[in-house]
Amino acid sequence: MTPRRVSGAAFSCTVIALIVSTLKQVGAPGSYGFLVLCSAMGFLLIHVWRRPILGRAWLFAVISVYLVLATPAAALHIADALTQYRPVPDLTRLPAADVVITLGGDNVRGRASETLRAHTAWPLARLILFGDDWLQGQLLEGGIPAGQITHDPRPPNTFEQMVAVRDYLKARPHEVTAVVASRLQMPRIAAIADTMQLHITLLPSPADVEPPRAGTGRWLPRYTALRISRDAIYEQVALIYYRWKGFTQGG
Numbered sequence: 001m002t003p004r005r006v007s008g009a010a011f012s013c014t015v016i017a018l019i020v021s022t023l024k025q026v027g028a029p030g031s032y033g034f035l036v037l038c039s040a041m042g043f044l045l046i047h048v049w050r051r052p053i054l055g056r057a058w059l060f061a062v063i064s065v066y067l068v069l070a071t072p073a074a075a076l077h078i079a080d081a082l083t084q085y086r087p088v089p090d091l092t093r094l095p096a097a098d099v100v101i102t103l104g105g106d107n108v109r110g111r112a113s114e115t116l117r118a119h120t121a122w123p124l125a126r127l128i129l130f131g132d133d134w135l136q137g138q139l140l141e142g143g144i145p146a147g148q149i150t151h152d153p154r155p156p157n158t159f160e161q162m163v164a165v166r167d168y169l170k171a172r173p174h175e176v177t178a179v180v181a182s183r184l185q186m187p188r189i190a191a192i193a194d195t196m197q198l199h200i201t202l203l204p205s206p207a208d209v210e211p212p213r214a215g216t217g218r219w220l221p222r223y224t225a226l227r228i229s230r231d232a233i234y235e236q237v238a239l240i241y242y243r244w245k246g247f248t249q250g251g
Contacts, residue, residue: 028237030069030230038062069229070221072211079232085186085204087114091121094201097178101168102139103161103189104131104153106231107182107208112138114180114205119144125178126150128168130161158185158238159247162192169198178203184231188239191248207231 027033039062045055068074088094100122102115112135115127119142127149129136136151155161169177181189183204193200209224211217242248 028230028234030066030226030233034230035062035066066226067221070223070226072213072218072220072222072225075211075225075228075232076213076218078229079184082232082236083184083187085183085190085202087183087204087206091118091203094121094178095176097122097125097201098175099126099128099168099172100178100180100203101128101165102131102135102180103158103185104129104135105158105182105185106227107184107205108132108135109138109208110182110205111135111180112142114203115139116142116144118178118180118203122178128152130155130164158188159192159242162189162196162198165193165200166196166198169200177201180205182207182231184228184235188235188242188248191239191242195248 025033026037039059042055042059042062045051045058047055049055069078097118100115100118102111105111108131111131115129116139118125119127119139127139127144129139129149129151130153131151132153136149139149140146152164155164165177165179169175177199178201179189179193180203183206186202186204190202193202207224207228211222211225211228239248
């Protein structure tokens with residue numbers, strides 16, 4: 001039997017799928033899981049494969065990269081290079097929304113604060129929440145009436161959440177709809193919305209803690225900056241994966 005030849009495109013797609021699957025299980029560069037995986041590789045090089053010089057060099061490189069990713073200057077440079085989305089300074093300048101849809105995910109505190117800001121700008125707008133109970137609790141504590149919130153925790157991922165948004169808009173095509181998601185995730189949201197031909201207002205939410213952009217503090221490593229680096233890198237890989245799967249279009 002003649003062995004099947006794998007095309008370069010098929011091989012690339014397989015590699016992308018493997019990378020995304022690994023990142024979902026372990027975490028993107030900048031996560032604790034990825035750090036543990038890389039550290040284990042270093043210890044294997046030193047103690048199992050008897051390559052102490054290579055192993056120590058590997059561990060030194062991993063720690064150095066993590067320290068760089070944890071500096072606000074590096075984190076903001078990575079995030080700003082991968083997304084141009086920022087929270088809208090004055091929501092009242094946008095068309096008044098009939099409904100605000102908040103997508104659950106990383107940087108949940110930032111999503112909650114942006115949703116509360118949208119409620120202040122458009123107090124009569126209904127709210128649909130695709131997120132967990134904690135996020136719903138934050139919105140209730142922030143003053144949004146319970147009767148104004150429709151909570152649906154079922155969509156398990158970004159694409160399924162956007163499918164739910166599409167289904168909602170099909171049933172109510174004349175409503176002005178705003179969607180809240182992390183500014184780091186928003187390129188993927190925008191790409192899906194363009195592919196689905198959804199007419200929505202995008203409300204990018206800030207990170208849970210935005211690191212300093214000026215002063216000596218931007219050179220001092222901190223965990224909040226490491227999280228921004230991690231989320232930005234993951235979102236870029238996820239966007240490439242979505243294009244490969246056909247969830248989004250374009251390059």
